[in-house]
Amino acid sequence: MTADSPGQRHSREGLSMPNVLPRMADRKLGEPGTLLPAPFRQRQYLQLIGFAVIAAVLVETYGGSSPLNQFNLQLWFTYSIAAIGFYWVFGLAGRFAFCTTLMMGLGGYLSAFVTVRGWPVISGLLIAAVGASILALAADFLLGRASSLFFGIGTLALYEIGSQIFNYWTAFTGPSGMTTGLPPLSFFGFTPDPGGETSLAVLAILCLVLLFTIWIARSPLQRLVIAARDIPVPASVAGVRLQYLGTTFFMLASAAAGLSGALIGHLTGTVSTSSFGLSLAIGIFLMLILGGPKSMWGPVLGAAFYVFVPLQLTFLTNYESIVYGLLLLAALVALPDGIVGLLSLVGNSAVRHLRGVRKASDAAD
Amino acid sequence: MLQTEDIKVSFGAVQAVRGISLEVARNELLGIVGPNGSGKTTFLNALSGIVPASGRMVFEGREIRLGRPQEVWSSGITRVFQAPQVVESLTCLENVLIGCRHRRASGLSSTWRRHWMAKHERQRWRAALDALEQVDIAALADDKAGAISYGQKRLVEVARAIAGQPRLMLLDEPSAGLNDAETASLSAQLAAIRDNGTTLVVVDHKIDFLESICSRIAVFHLGEFVASGPPKVLWQNELVIQAYLGTVGHA
Numbered sequence: 001m002t003a004d005s006p007g008q009r010h011s012r013e014g015l016s017m018p019n020v021l022p023r024m025a026d027r028k029l030g031e032p033g034t035l036l037p038a039p040f041r042q043r044q045y046l047q048l049i050g051f052a053v054i055a056a057v058l059v060e061t062y063g064g065s066s067p068l069n070q071f072n073l074q075l076w077f078t079y080s081i082a083a084i085g086f087y088w089v090f091g092l093a094g095r096f097a098f099c100t101t102l103m104m105g106l107g108g109y110l111s112a113f114v115t116v117r118g119w120p121v122i123s124g125l126l127i128a129a130v131g132a133s134i135l136a137l138a139a140d141f142l143l144g145r146a147s148s149l150f151f152g153i154g155t156l157a158l159y160e161i162g163s164q165i166f167n168y169w170t171a172f173t174g175p176s177g178m179t180t181g182l183p184p185l186s187f188f189g190f191t192p193d194p195g196g197e198t199s200l201a202v203l204a205i206l207c208l209v210l211l212f213t214i215w216i217a218r219s220p221l222q223r224l225v226i227a228a229r230d231i232p233v234p235a236s237v238a239g240v241r242l243q244y245l246g247t248t249f250f251m252l253a254s255a256a257a258g259l260s261g262a263l264i265g266h267l268t269g270t271v272s273t274s275s276f277g278l279s280l281a282i283g284i285f286l287m288l289i290l291g292g293p294k295s296m297w298g299p300v301l302g303a304a305f306y307v308f309v310p311l312q313l314t315f316l317t318n319y320e321s322i323v324y325g326l327l328l329l330a331a332l333v334a335l336p337d338g339i340v341g342l343l344s345l346v347g348n349s350a351v352r353h354l355r356g357v358r359k360a361s362d363a364a365d
Numbered sequence: 366m367l368q369t370e371d372i373k374v375s376f377g378a379v380q381a382v383r384g385i386s387l388e389v390a391r392n393e394l395l396g397i398v399g400p401n402g403s404g405k406t407t408f409l410n411a412l413s414g415i416v417p418a419s420g421r422m423v424f425e426g427r428e429i430r431l432g433r434p435q436e437v438w439s440s441g442i443t444r445v446f447q448a449p450q451v452v453e454s455l456t457c458l459e460n461v462l463i464g465c466r467h468r469r470a471s472g473l474s475s476t477w478r479r480h481w482m483a484k485h486e487r488q489r490w491r492a493a494l495d496a497l498e499q500v501d502i503a504a505l506a507d508d509k510a511g512a513i514s515y516g517q518k519r520l521v522e523v524a525r526a527i528a529g530q531p532r533l534m535l536l537d538e539p540s541a542g543l544n545d546a547e548t549a550s551l552s553a554q555l556a557a558i559r560d561n562g563t564t565l566v567v568v569d570h571k572i573d574f575l576e577s578i579c580s581r582i583a584v585f586h587l588g589e590f591v592a593s594g595p596p597k598v599l600w601q602n603e604l605v606i607q608a609y610l611g612t613v614g615h616a
Binding site: 212216220223227234239 | 471489
């Protein structure tokens with residue numbers, strides 16, 4: 001039998017139990033033994049460092065073995081950025097924005113437009129993120145008051161309109177909607193080699209996006225947006241600004257998607273509408289659902305799955321859509337918390353098992 | 366403190382609230398009763414700004430536009446719902462933090478202005494813990510709201526309303542789903558909130574509960590205001606007997 005937490009004891013003993021704790025508000029918060037809201041106690045920074053180290057090792061080992069492997073790692077990192085944006089808008093804010101790939105395409109074209117004219121790549125990346133978030137603001141102005149379902153349908157319509165504009169506005173997107181000759185990534189005069197250095201540069205950008213996600217989690221913003229998502233009416237009566245939060249997270253997600261699209265453009269040297277089609281939009285949804293929609297690590301793991309697993313299943317290439325559809329169904333039914341939930345379950349079971357073994361060995365001694 | 370004039374709420378052809386005018390004095394604990402469908406909850410919804418309504422609402426001398434929950438909250442009015450409305454994936458402390466009046470450093474810039482945010486967060490944490498203490502559930506602060514009992518969820522919601530530092534709190538059937546001991550505990554807590562200077566409007570079906578805490582009770586029937594007065598006097602009112610129990614003969 002495990003020891004009860006104070007809350008569990010209180011729960012069993014009834015509602016009218018006198019308050020046995022010392023006056024908690026008198027304690028200095030943040031000191032040992034005092035209470036912090038849950039997200040402020042988690043070890044997200046350590047997790048981020050761990051992820052950065054593992055990913056850097058993969059760049060040197062797995063990526064070092066062939067240029068294709070290196071490119072796949074770069075693709076994983078860039079898709080992760082777009083999927084994290086989708087986690088912000090869908091996982092946290094609960095808004096199904098189906099225009100992620102439109103924002104990726106816009107980011108790619110914007111960065112291409114300025115960098116082929118001699119602007120530095122870093123300014124192209126910034127313009128991509130800002131441009132996509134401005135489009136999101138405009139879209140939100142039209143769709144902001146729509147219900148969740150109609151917001152999703154509206155963003156799908158936006159994707160369709162945007163795709164057609166990209167195809168026909170050749171002065172901006174190039175002949176047949178394709179811009180070529182994008183310069184490779186470079187930062188303040190430093191141009192990384194196309195192999196490991198470029199992968200590490202993209203990994204660094206992904207880590208910055210993850211760091212921002214941690215900052216969201218460790219701020220009032222996350223609990224307010226979750227309240228706006230789960231209990232919108234009571235939240236609005238409690239002074240939570242639903243519209244502001246919805247718009248903010250849609251803009252942030254679009255900025256991440258725009259940045260991701262621009263990075264893909266600079267990694268491949270081309271931007272075309274076919275790179276940001278409907279199948280990638282479904283893919284980004286799959287990344288989040290399969291990886292785990294409740295954790296910032298879900299989209300990263302989901303993107304890894306999306307990039308690397310098909311490489312092992314090349315014999316199923318003709319049935320890709322069916323496989324993705326089945327995976328989505330399987331994830332929704334069997335793994336509602338995705339790969340992150342499964343790993344957490346396995347990890348917790350292992351810890352419990354190890355504790356049990358230790359207790360048994362202590363008892364035997 | 367609060368004056369409502371001719372508040373009307375309609376859902377299509379159905380008029381749920383038919384021109385209710387009511388005054389609530391400062392530091393009063395007003396109870397509202399009435400049979401099912403009498404418009405009590407809808408009236409509170411109208412005052413909270415979450416349903417479209419017509420009429421006039423004046424709070425502390427300032428007119429508040431109906432249908433604007435943000436404006437209602439900003440003016441110092443908070444609300445507790447009939448069914449506990451908590452975010453089950455968050456802890457009780459975080460649920461209370463959602464309602465904190467102190468809102469500085471809680472927007473987007475709080476994500477990168479860490480020290481500024483932390484300074485204001487500490488103030489919010491203290492306020493939230495204080496609110497949990499006021500309803501005697503500080504021990505649950507770190508428990509997930511999805512893992513606590515129905516009655517405790519209700520207290521978390523009351524704590525969230527307290528954290529909003531209201532001058533007027535609207536409560537919709539706070540005793541629903543609570544046993545006798547829990548109801549008695551709730552009565553004491555509401556009386557304490559009133560003693561701290563907050564005016565309360567409580568809708569409930571439990572007459573004993575309301576009689577034990579309210580200085581005045583108002584009766585609604587079919588979306589209309591029938592009468593109000595001290596509990597003992599009110600039940601002698603013929604209109605009230607007719608509205609609440611049927612005809613005088615039946616009563």
